[in-house]
Each structure stands twice: as structure tokens, then as C-alpha cells.
Amino acid sequence: MTDRFDIVVVGAGVIGIATAYHLQKNNPEKSILLVDSLPEAGQANTAMSAAAVRNMFSSTTNQLLTDSSIDFFRHIQDDLKFDLTMHMCGYLWLLSTGQFKEPSVKMWMQRMEKSDIAYKVYEQEELQKIIPGMTTKFSEGDEEAQLMNLKEIDYALFGPECGVLDPDLLVKFYKQEFLKLSKVKPRFSLPVTNLLLEAKPSLGLPGEPYVWQDKQVTGVRTSNGDIHAETIVLAAGPWTNTLLDPVGISSYVKAKKRQLFIIPASGHPLLEQLLFTKGFSKTGFLPFTILPSAGVYMRGVPEEKSFWIGCGDKVGRAYKYAMEEQDYKAERSYFEESMYPVLSKYFPAFQNVRPVNSFAGSYCYSFDALPYVYKQAGVIVVTGASGSGIMKADAMARIADALYRGEKEAELFGGQRMPTNTLSVADRQVEVERVII
Ligand SMILES: Cc1cc2nc3c(=O)[nH]c(=O)nc-3n(C[C@H](O)[C@H](O)[C@H](O)COP(=O)(O)OP(=O)(O)OC[C@H]3O[C@@H](n4cnc5c(N)ncnc54)[C@H](O)[C@@H]3O)c2cc1C
Numbered sequence: 001m002t003d004r005f006d007i008v009v010v011g012a013g014v015i016g017i018a019t020a021y022h023l024q025k026n027n028p029e030k031s032i033l034l035v036d037s038l039p040e041a042g043q044a045n046t047a048m049s050a051a052a053v054r055n056m057f058s059s060t061t062n063q064l065l066t067d068s069s070i071d072f073f074r075h076i077q078d079d080l081k082f083d084l085t086m087h088m089c090g091y092l093w094l095l096s097t098g099q100f101k102e103p104s105v106k107m108w109m110q111r112m113e114k115s116d117i118a119y120k121v122y123e124q125e126e127l128q129k130i131i132p133g134m135t136t137k138f139s140e141g142d143e144e145a146q147l148m149n150l151k152e153i154d155y156a157l158f159g160p161e162c163g164v165l166d167p168d169l170l171v172k173f174y175k176q177e178f179l180k181l182s183k184v185k186p187r188f189s190l191p192v193t194n195l196l197l198e199a200k201p202s203l204g205l206p207g208e209p210y211v212w213q214d215k216q217v218t219g220v221r222t223s224n225g226d227i228h229a230e231t232i233v234l235a236a237g238p239w240t241n242t243l244l245d246p247v248g249i250s251s252y253v254k255a256k257k258r259q260l261f262i263i264p265a266s267g268h269p270l271l272e273q274l275l276f277t278k279g280f281s282k283t284g285f286l287p288f289t290i291l292p293s294a295g296v297y298m299r300g301v302p303e304e305k306s307f308w309i310g311c312g313d314k315v316g317r318a319y320k321y322a323m324e325e326q327d328y329k330a331e332r333s334y335f336e337e338s339m340y341p342v343l344s345k346y347f348p349a350f351q352n353v354r355p356v357n358s359f360a361g362s363y364c365y366s367f368d369a370l371p372y373v374y375k376q377a378g379v380i381v382v383t384g385a386s387g388s389g390i391m392k393a394d395a396m397a398r399i400a401d402a403l404y405r406g407e408k409e410a411e412l413f414g415g416q417r418m419p420t421n422t423l424s425v426a427d428r429q430v431e432v433e434r435v436i437i
Contacts, residue, residue, distance in 0.1 A: 003225060003226060003227045003228060004227075004228045004229070005031045005032065005033045005184065005227065005228070005229045006027075006030035006031045006032065006229060006230050006231065007023060007027075007030055007031070007032045007033070007229055007230065007231045007232075007233060007404070008032075008033045008035060008219070008220055008227055008229040008231075008232050008233070009023070009032060009033070009034045009035065009233040009235060010035050010036075010192050010220060010232065010233065010234050010235065010236055010243070011035075011036060011234065011235035011236040011237060011239075012034050012035070012036035012038075012040075012041035012042065012171075012175075012186065012188070012235075013036075013041075013042060013044055013045060013046040013171075013235060013237055013389070014042060014046040014167060014170060014171055014174070014389060014390055014393045015235045015237070015382055015383070015385065015389055015393050015396055015397065016034065016036070016041075016233070016235030016236075016382070017034070017041050017042065017171055017174040017175055017178065018174050018393045018394055018396070018397035019233055019235055019382055019396070019397040019400045019401065020032055020034045020174075020178050020182075020233075021174045021177050021178040021181075021397065022397045022398050022400070022401040023233070023397075023400070023401045023404060024178055024181045024182050025177075025181060025401075026401050026405065027401075027404070027405065028181065031183065031184050032182055032184060033184050033186070033187065033227065033229070034178070034182075034184075034186035034187070035186070035187050035188075035190050035192060035220070035222070035227070036186070036187075036188050036189075036190070037189065037190065037191035037192070038188065038189065039188050039189050040188060041171050041175050041186070041188075042167065042168060042170075042171030042172075042175075044237060044323075044361070045237055045238065045323075045361040045362055045363075045364070045389070046167050046171060046389070046390065047167065047168065047361075048258075048260070048328070048359050048360060048361025048362075049167050049361065049389075049390050050164075050260055050288075050297075050299050050308055050310055051164055051165050051166060051167040051170075051390050052091070052162070052163070052164050052288040052299055052390075052391070053066065053069070053070050053073065053086075053162060053163055053164065053165060053390060053391035054066060054070075054091045054159055054162035054288070054388075054391060055067040055070055055117050055159065055161055055162060056091055056093075056108075056112060056117060056119060056157070056159040056162060056435065057433060057435055058104070058107060058108040058111055058431070058433060058434040058435045059111075059368075059369075059370060059430055059431040059432065059433040059434075060111055060114070060115055060431060061370055061418070061422060061423070061429075061430045061431065062369075062370055062388075062392070062433050063111070063112070063115045063117055064115070064395070064412065064416060064418060065371070065391075065392040065395040065396065065412075065418075066388065066391045066392055066395070067115075067117065067161070067414075068394065068395050068412035068413045068414050068416055069391055069392055069393060069394035069395045069412075069413070070161065070162070070163075070391060071413050071414050072394045072413035072414075073086055073165060073170065073394070074086065074088075075413065076170075076173055082169075082173050083169065084165045084166055084169045084170055084173065085165060085166045085169060085303065086163055086164070086165035086166075087163050087164055087165075087283045087285075087302070088160070088161065088162070088163040088281060088282075088283065089162075089163050089164060089280070089281050089283045089285055089286070089287045089288065089300070090158055090159055090160050090161075090162050090163065090280050090281045090287035090288070091158070091159040091162040091287055091288045091289075091290070092122075092156050092157075092158050092159075092280065092286075092287040092288065092289045092290070093156060093157045093158075093290045094127075094153045094155075094156050094289065094290060094291055094292045094346075095151075095153070095154065095155045095156060095157065095292050096151035096152050096153065096154055096155075096292050097152075097154040097155065098151070099151065099155075099292060100154065100155040104434045105157075107434075108434060108435055109157070111431075117159070117161070118159065118160050118161050119157055119158060119159050119160075120157075120158045120160070121155060121156070121157060121158075122155065122156040122157075122158055123154070123155060124136050124153060124154050124155070127153065127156055130277065130278075130279040130280065131274070131277055131286070132270070132273050132274055132277065133270055133273070133274060133347060133348060133349050134153070134346060134347060135153075135345065135346050135347070135348065136152060136153040136154070137152050137153075138150060138152065138345070144341070144345065145345060148293070148294070148341060148342060148345070149293060150292075150293045150294075150342065150345055150346070151292040151293050152292075153292055153346070158280060158287065160280075160281060162287075162288065163283075163288075164288060164299060164301075165390070167390050170390065170393075187224075190222050190223065190224060191222065191223060192220040192221065192222050192236075192243060193221050193222065193223065194220065194221040194243070194246060195217045195219075195220055195221075195232060195234075195243055195244070195246070195247050195379065196217060196218050196219040196220060196221060196226060196228070197209065197215055197216070197217055197218075197247045197377070198215065198216060198217075198218045199213040199214070199215060200213070200214045200215060200216040200218075215377055216377055216378040217232050217247060217377050217378040217379045218230075218378065219232070220232060230378070231378060231379075231380060231404060232378060232379045232380070233379075233380045233382060233400060233404075234251075234379055234380070234381045234382065234383070235382045235383065236383070237323075237362075237364045237383060237385075237389070238253065238255035238320070238322060238323040238362045238363075238364040239322050239323060240253055240364070240381065240383045240384075241253065241321060241322055242322050244379070244381070247377070249376050249377060249379065249381075250425075251372070251381055251383060251384070252366060252367060252372065252384065252425065253364050253365060253366055253372070253383055253384045254319040254320070254321070254364075254365050255319065255320040255321070255322060255323050255327075255362040255363065255364055255365070256317055256318075256319055256320065256362060256363045256365060257317060257318075257320070257327045257360060257361075257362055258310065258311075258312075258360065258361060258362060258363050258387065259310065259311075259330040259331065259334065259335075259358060259359065259360035259361075260308045260309065260310045260330070260358065260359055260360070261308070261309045261310075261330065261335045261339070261355035261357075261358045262301075262304075262306050262307070262308055262309075262355055262356055262357040262358065263306060263307045263308075263309060263350065263353055263354070263355055263356070264305065264306050264353070264356050265300075265305045265306055265307060266305040266306075268349065268353055270349035271307070271349045271350065271353065272305065273349075274286060274347065274349055275300045275302065275305065275306075275307065276302070283302075285300045285302045286298075286300040288300075290437060291342065291343070291346055293342055294311065294313075294338070294339075294342045295311050295312035295313055295314065295437060296309065296310075296311050296339050296342045296343055297309070297310050297311070297312065297437055298310075298343070306356075309335070309339060309343060309355075310437075311334075311338065311339050312387075312436065312437035313338070319365070320362070323361075323362045327360060327361070327362055328359070328360050328361065329360060330358035330359055330360040331360075332355075332358070335355060335358070363386060363387035364383060364384055364385060364386065364387075364389070365384065365386045365387070366383075366384030366386055368428075368430060368432040368433060369386040369387075369432065369433035369436045370384070370386065370423060370430045370432075370433055371383065371384045371385045371386065371389075371392060371396050371423050372384040372423055372424070372425065373396055373399045373400050373403060373420075373423040373424070374403075374421075374423065374424035374425050374426070375403050375404075375424075380400050380403055380404060382396055382397070382400045386433070386436060387436060387437065388436075394412075394413060395410075395412050395413075395418075396423075398410050398411065398412055398413070399418060399420055399422070399423060402420045403420045407420055408420060
């Protein structure tokens with residue numbers, strides 16, 4: 001077993017595996033080893049995702065990252081005939097008048113228009129006709145609605161070029177394509193404990209590297225010995241800090257727990273009717289829908305005849321330094337006490353129906369909700385997708401590959417170009433993202 005490669009990619013989540021694929025495709029002569037601490041690719045946060053994809057962002061950079069990635073996913077499914085169970089059911093943001101008129105929402109719409117991102121505004125009357133059983137207005141005497149600060153639904157922004165897919169299948173696609181090109185077998189169940197930092201060049205003296213020497217990460221330490229490489233790609237999601245901090249490189253990310261609860265629609269005629277809401281897209285089922293209050297959202301899963309219910313809670317949920325094992329347990333009380341009361345108020349069809357399953361993972365936030373792709377001391381860091389890493393994975397991977405090749409610009413799927421320093425720390429050129437869930 002050789003322990004020297006041109007590139008070692010640490011992390012086989014959707015971002016690591018997409019990066020490994022693009023690197024191998026564009027650098028066929030290079031040996032690339034993919035390493036993950038779990039037994040298979042895509043088993044950490046990628047597997048816990050709601051896997052919705054949208055190009056409806058407020059930052060032009062996020063629009064481009066997602067728009068081009070979504071186009072690539074459609075290409076995989078439609079042209080390469082690799083089924084991702086991708087459905088373009090759309091995204092539906094339900095809004096009160098106050099929210100709709102907020103300057104940040106106006107700016108969001110203007111930026112989408114400028115970038116040619118399609119969207120449509122719906123008004124209350126039309127929404128009521130299309131969506132069965134949705135409460136748009138609460139009566140004046142509704143104390144529960146008042147207590148929970150529930151906003152009325154007066155408008156909606158609908159994005160037709162958005163949808164949902166199966167993240168496991170997306171990971172399978174990238175893995176299959178990577179394995180076709182690579183001569184190196186990935187190593188799973190192999191945690192990386194440290195990055196190896198060495199003097200460049202080494203004088204062979206004890207105690208190196210000294211402060212006056214140039215330093216470079218030259219490999220990784222694992223429970224099975226050291227592995228050396230010219231370049232390390234770090235795609236470790238919310239564990240990035242634990243590997244970068246000991247060598248003094250900051251990754252600027254924080255983790256936050258997110259959970260999903262699965263509610264069956266079958267056997268509940270009103271929920272089935274809601275799931276198969278017609279009128280928004282050709283798919284004939286409800287778009288990925290975000291309620292105007294408390295960050296509660298729902299994804300219809302027609303194959304399972306169920307809904308996945310999530311919540312983008314903000315203040316109150318702790319930021320974590322790195323993901324811990326208990327973060328993977330969903331909290332039933334969180335659904336019961338926080339999400340259910342809101343959900344069942346807007347959609348009474350959910351009343352008295354309870355989750356049959358649940359799962360949890362973590363978002364890996366950057367400070368401006370845009371990803372990081374940068375190179376420092378021999379490490380290419382690809383992280384900080386801020387809760388939308390499935391939908392940005394392909395573009396992030398192409399940027400990481402262009403950075404590796406020393407290109408000034410990366411070509412994204414569809415031909416649009418992005419400077420490779422756009423998502424760096426030192427020369428970051430992005431608008432802060434306002435539309436996060
Ligand atoms: C509830 C929930 C809902 C979400 N919904 C959406 C959504 O609708 N759309 C969307 O686009 N995104 C969504 N996301 C976010 C999305 O899942 C992530 O952005 C994406 O999976 C990030 O991919 P990744 O490869 O960076 O991370 P991960 O999938 O976490 O992969 C990181 C990998 O690194 C490995 N690793 C870490 N440390 C080490 C080490 N020391 N040694 C070896 N291996 C290591 C891990 O085992 C893991 O496999 C959601 C996330 C959650 C939790």
C-alpha cells in the first residue's frame with residue numbers, strides 16, 4: 001500500500017466526492033486518494049439533507065454557484081440518464097405583506113432579475129385557490145396565532161427552476177465517475193487525526209519547522225500511518241476546524257444542528273391532497289415550501305407519500321465548534337413544541353399526525369453564508385456551504401479544481417466563469433447572503 005499520492009482528499013461527502021471527480025477528470029495523470037472516517041461516501045451531513053436545490057439566492061455568487069450546479073444535475077439525469085430522482089417541483093416562499101415589502105426582499109428580487117433567475121409572484125387569492133386547506137389569515141380572536149407571532153400569508157415567491165433530488169444518488173454518480181478514472185482505491189473507515197506540517201525545504205534539523213522557515217502541509221496522519229501528498233484537499237464539512245486549527249490555519253466555519261421529521265401522508269386524505277397539489281409545476285406535487293413564520297419548511301416526497309418537515313431556527317440554537325455524535329439525534333420535543341404548533345396552524349391537515357421517523361445533521365456556516373474555497377500552505381479548503389452544500393457542490397468542486405491547476409478563473413457547468421479567488425478568505429468578493437433557511 002503506497003503512502004504517497006499527488007492529492008489526498010479528506011472527506012467523501014458530496015463536496016469531497018465531487019471535488020475528487022473534477023480533479024481526476026482534469027488532472028488524469030495525478031494520483032488522488034479519497035479518505036473518509038465513515039464506511040462509505042456521503043454518510044454524514046450529505047445523507048441527512050433535505051436535498052432541495054434552488055437558484056433563488058440574494059447573492060449573485062450563490063445564484064451562479066447553484067444555478068450552474070442545478071444545470072449539471074439536470075444534465076446528469078436528462079442527458080447522461082443517471083436517475084437522481086430529481087424533480088423540478090419549485091420553491092415556494094410564503095410571505096406576509098410586511099415581509100414582501102422589506103427592502104431585502106426587493107433587493108433579492110432585483111438581483112434575481114439581473115441574473116436571469118426565473119421567479120413568479122403569487123398573491124393570496126390565487127394561493128388559496130391552488131393550495132388545498134392552507135390558512136392564510138388568522139381570526140382576530142386567534143390567541144394561539146397571536147402568541148406565536150404567526151404572520152399572515154399574503155404573497156409567495158415561486159422559483160420554477162428549483163427542485164429536489166436524492167443526495168445518495170448524486171454521491172453515487174460522482175463516486176462511480178471518479179472510480180472510472182482513478183487508479184487509487186478510496187480508503188473508508190479511516191479517520192485523519194492530523195495534518196502534517198513540515199518545513200519547506202527541510203534542513204533535517206530537530207524541532208522543525210522553525211518560525212523563519214516556509215511551511216507546507218505535506219500529508220495526513222491516520223490511525224493506519226502517515227500518508228503524504230503534494231496537495232491536501234480538505235472537504236471535512238463541520239469538522240474542518242478540528243484539522244486546521246492545530247496547524248494554525250483558520251477555516252472560519254461554525255456548525256449548527258438541523259433536523260428533519262418525516263410525516264406520512266398516506267392514510268391521511270387531506271395530507272395526500274396537499275402533497276399532490278397541482279398548479280405550480282409539471283411534477284404535480286407541492287413545491288418545497290417555506291412558511292412565513294418561525295423558519296418552518298416542508299418538502300413533499302411523492303415516492304414515499306410523505307412530508308419532510310424542517311426548521312431553520314436562528315437565535316436560540318447553539319453554534320457548535322464541530323459536530324458531535326449526539327447532534328445526529330433528532331429531538332422529538334423540538335418537533336412537538338416548536339415546529340408542530342406552527343405547521344398545524346397554517347396547515348390544519350397536519351393536526352394530530354405525528355412523525356414516523358426523524359434524522360439530524362449539521363449546517364456548516366461561514367460568516368456570510370457563502371462557501372469557502374481557498375488554498376493555504378498546501379491545503380485546498382472546500383467548506384462552509386452554509387446549509388446548501390448539495391446545490392452548490394458541483395460549482396465548488398470545479399472552483400477547487402481550477403485553484404489546484406493554478407487557473408485564475410474556473411469554468412462552471414454551462415460555460416459561466418468565476419474568478420478562483422471569489423470564495424477565498426483574503427480576496428473574498430461576495431455579497432452577504434440574506435436568503436438562508
Ligand atoms: C437537516 C439538513 C437539511 C439540509 N437541507 C439541505 C438542502 O435542502 N439542500 C442543500 O443543498 N443542502 C442541505 N443541507 C446541507 C447539506 O447537507 C450540506 O451542505 C452538505 O452535505 C455538505 O457536504 P460536505 O461534503 O461538506 O459535508 P459532509 O457530508 O458532512 O461530509 C464531510 C465528510 O468528511 C468526513 N470527515 C470529517 N472529518 C474527517 C476526518 N478527520 N477524517 C476523515 N474523514 C473526515 C466525514 O465523515 C464526512 O463524510 C442540509 C443539511 C441538514 C443537516
